[in-house]
Amino acid sequence: MRIGEAARHSGVSAKMIxxxxxxxxxxxxxxxxxxxxDFDIRDVHDLAFIRRARDLGFSIEEIGRLLALWRDRDRPSREVKEIASAHIAEMEARIARMQEMVATLRHLAECCAGDERPDCPILSGLAGIDADAPGNSHPRQPDHADQRADQR
Amino acid sequence: MRIGEAARHSGVSAKMIxxxxxxxxxxxxxxxxxxxxDFDIRDVHDLAFIRRARDLGFSIEEIGRLLALWRDRDRPSREVKEIASAHIAEMEARIARMQEMVATLRHLAECCAGDERPDCPILSGLAGIDADAPGNSHPRQPDHADQRADQR
DNA sequence: ATAAACCCTCCCATCATGGGAAGGTCAAGC
DNA sequence: GCTTGACCTTCCCATGATGGGAGGGTTTAT
Known part of the structure; x- marks a missing residue:
């Protein structure tokens, strides 16, 4: 079959194939x-495998390793599980970072009236005014410089 | 001050400035x-603002709008809150998608012995064999083609 | 014979960030 | 005065996964 049909059957675009x-x-x-x-059924199976792995968030590099293990009938399932577990941990770390961002931002947004007045805790927070710090009602110098948050 | 010092004080790399x-x-x-x-304190404040907004996951485009609102003393806080709320919703949607991936993958990984034997439910799952389907113990044809998951 | 529906290869764009080359500037120390 | 090192400048390239589109060729049905 040609690439368009393989794409339709596998869920992977011709471009990506x-x-x-x-x-x-x-x-x-x-x-x-x-x-x-010219693709045959086995090619389509490979593509569908890739498609599912992408849907689970695996990177191309990880998928390459998974494909190799899939083709190796003597693989130890340990190796597969290691890749999967590392990927789960990675995603959970990303989720945790994003949840922190959401929590921080939600807190700021909750304190914001969201009306026609200009006062806005969200902007104050971004400007470095920590509304939660005790006895702190004036801007803080940006004295932070190295704490890379390693987010995203 | 020169760019290196501005970078140190704001937490934004010279490259990114x-x-x-x-x-x-x-x-x-x-x-x-x-x-x-040549940067002055106000420039550094702007950079620190950007840095904090990036740390909260805002895109450059959103940050541009936030900066404009920050500089506009007559802004309605409503506009700021709208941007923030949309961003929160967007992040929560991404979190939910990732959590689904983690749940699916964790389920597969739990069923995997992870030892020296080659049998592996993770690979079977990626290959399209749905272990959970009742009475389904043989490979399924990849009959899916259009359900773009819109993940990542 | 022509039109529609395919296919091919290349190049470019995204988004945020960094690496590195080739070269200019400046201050301190010899 | 001259070298050294620490800065700075611009410009190009790379990442990862994906799509858009140009320019051109092929097949198939009418």
Whole structure:
């Protein structure tokens, strides 16, 4: 089948199929008449595998390793689980960071009237005025410089 | 002060300061001797504002709007709150998507022995074998094609 | 024969950030 | 005076995953 059909059956766009081939995630597809790519069922299975792994947030690099293990009948499931566990931990860390951001921002937003008046705790917070600090009602010098939050 | 000092005081790298200027997020900095940029306290305040907004996950585009509102003494706090609320909603949606991925993957990983044997529910799951489906113990044809999950 | 629906390869854009090259400036120390 | 080192400048390239689109070729059905 041609790339469009393979795309439809696998849920991976033709654009991405070519891309995965170009970066070596997939072996170069067979060619018909030396121009059009020619896919069979197994290729579609590979693509659907990739698609599902992407849907679970795995990076291309991780998917490459998962594909290799999938093809290796003698793999130890330990190796698969290690990749999955590391990925879970990574996602949970990202979730935690985002939840912190949401909590901080929600707190600021709750204190904001959100009306026609200009006073705004959200802007004050971004400007470095810590409304929660005891006895602190004036701007603080930006004396922070190195605490990289490592977010996103 | 020169860019390095402004970077140290604001927590924004020199590289990014130049970048923010080049994309118009910040007005072009003053120049000394027609070559080096020259920053004052207010510039550093702006940079620290940007830095905090980035730490809360705002995009550059959102930060541009927040900066404009910050500088406008007559802003309605409503507008600020709208931006913040939309951003909170966006982050929560992303968190929810990631939590779904984690839940799915954790489930697969829990069923995986993680030892030297090759049997692996994680790989089976990625290959499209739905272990949870009742009476389903053989591979499923990849008959999905259009349900874009809109994740990440 | 022509139109529609495919396919091909390339290049560019996104978003935020960093690396690094090639070169200019300035202050301190010899 | 001259070197050294620590700055600064601009410009280009890379990341990761994905899409857009140009310019051109092929196949198939009417």
């Amino acid at each position: 070519r891309h995965y081939e170009s970066i070596g995630l997939l072996a170069p597809a067979a060619r018909r008449d030396n121009t059009y790519r | 130049r970048h923010y200027e080049s994309i118009g997020l910040l007005a072009p900095a003053a120049r000394r001797d027609n070559t080096y940029r």
